[in-house]
Amino acid sequence: MNIIDLHTHTQNSPDGSDTVEAMVEKAKTLGLSAYAITDHCEVNRFYPLEYYGDIQPKEYDTYDFEKDFYISMEENTAIKERLGNSLKFLCGIELGQAPYDYSIAEKVVSDKRLDFVIGSIHQIVGEDDFAFISYENADAIPQLLEKYYTEVLELCRWNKFDVLGHLTYPLRYIVGNSGIPVDMKPYEELIAESFKTLISNGKGIEINTSGLRQKYGKTFPDLSYLKLYKDLGGEILTVGSDAHCVTDLGKGVKEGSELALAAGFKRICYFEGRKPVFVNI
Numbered sequence: 014m015n016i017i018d019l020h021t022h023t024q025n026s027p028d029g030s031d032t033v034e035a036m037v038e039k040a041k042t043l044g045l046s047a048y049a050i051t052d053h054c055e056v057n058r059f060y061p062l063e064y065y066g067d068i069q070p071k072e073y074d075t076y077d078f079e080k081d082f083y084i085s086m087e088e089n090t091a092i093k094e095r096l097g098n099s100l101k102f103l104c105g106i107e108l109g110q111a112p113y114d115y116s117i118a119e120k121v122v123s124d125k126r127l128d129f130v131i132g133s134i135h136q137i138v139g140e141d142d143f144a145f146i147s148y149e150n151a152d153a154i155p156q157l158l159e160k161y162y163t164e165v166l167e168l169c170r171w172n173k174f175d176v177l178g179h180l181t182y183p184l185r186y187i188v189g190n191s192g193i194p195v196d197m198k199p200y201e202e203l204i205a206e207s208f209k210t211l212i213s214n215g216k217g218i219e220i221n222t223s224g225l226r227q228k229y230g231k232t233f234p235d236l237s238y239l240k241l242y243k244d245l246g247g248e249i250l251t252v253g254s255d256a257h258c259v260t261d262l263g264k265g266v267k268e269g270s271e272l273a274l275a276a277g278f279k280r281i282c283y284f285e286g287r288k289p290v291f292v293n294i
């Protein structure tokens with residue numbers, strides 16, 4: 014079985030803990046067919062705090078992702094050169110919140126060193142990251158989710174990334190951590206429309222396996238959406254652990270490939286020079 018891990022973070026992400034070298038060493042020992050480092054680049058906090066004027070920063074928010082981005086590109090390309098053929102290493106980025114400022118997002122994705130861009134939404138415009146929202150007022154959840162799936166569709170229409178990151182991300186916090194059930198019916202049309210947009214644009218989705226090792230217990234998105242994506246004609250599918258440390262690297266990626274098989278896929282892909290390369294599972 015070909016296993017890949019195309020979604021990982023190093024210490025070049027504010028919430029990542031290990032060096033590029035340490036992550037690469039672990040990737041080698043796992044025998045991955047392809048490995049990507051995709052550190053965070055959050056568009057809504059791209060510049061230093063001062064740039065945003067008179068705002069009250071949240072204690073958990075970090076700024077100046079521009080600086081992290083250029084360090085990441087330098088370190089990733091240096092190690093890629095050193096690795097040669099010993100590991101299929103890919104220089105990626107997880108681009109967060111492109112809808113906040115498409116001109117910044119375009120500047121990031123135009124970097125020619127990038128092999129792979131994951132387009133993610135962690136927070137919708139005007140709200141905190143889903144990780145930091147208190148869900149005590151359960152009545153507010155449907156509106157938050159409606160906005161999230163609407164923004165996901167907007168992101169898909171923007172079309173300048175390679176795969177959509179962890180679709181259904183809010184469920185990690187709402188269903189997983191807070192234990193609040195969610196009726197997904199109101200968002201099915203938006204999700205189907207997002208898939209159709211990705212497919213007609215030659216873009217894809219990822220199976221993000223982080224949920225398997227968290228309270229949520231399922232991938233982002235889960236099998237039902239992988240089947241829907243397949244039924245609508247989707248072919249481009251990557252797998253990633255979303256590891257933020259060496260220990261989590263590769264966790265769940267085999268199960269991710271097995272889910273892809275269960276949904277009817279025979280191949281997964283990695284990206285090189287922003288182009289999909291298909292490999293048999």
Ligand SMILES: [Zn+2]
Binds near residue numbers: 107135
């Ligand atoms: Zn993410």
Ligand SMILES: [Zn+2]
Binds near residue numbers: 020021022107255
């Ligand atoms: Zn991530």
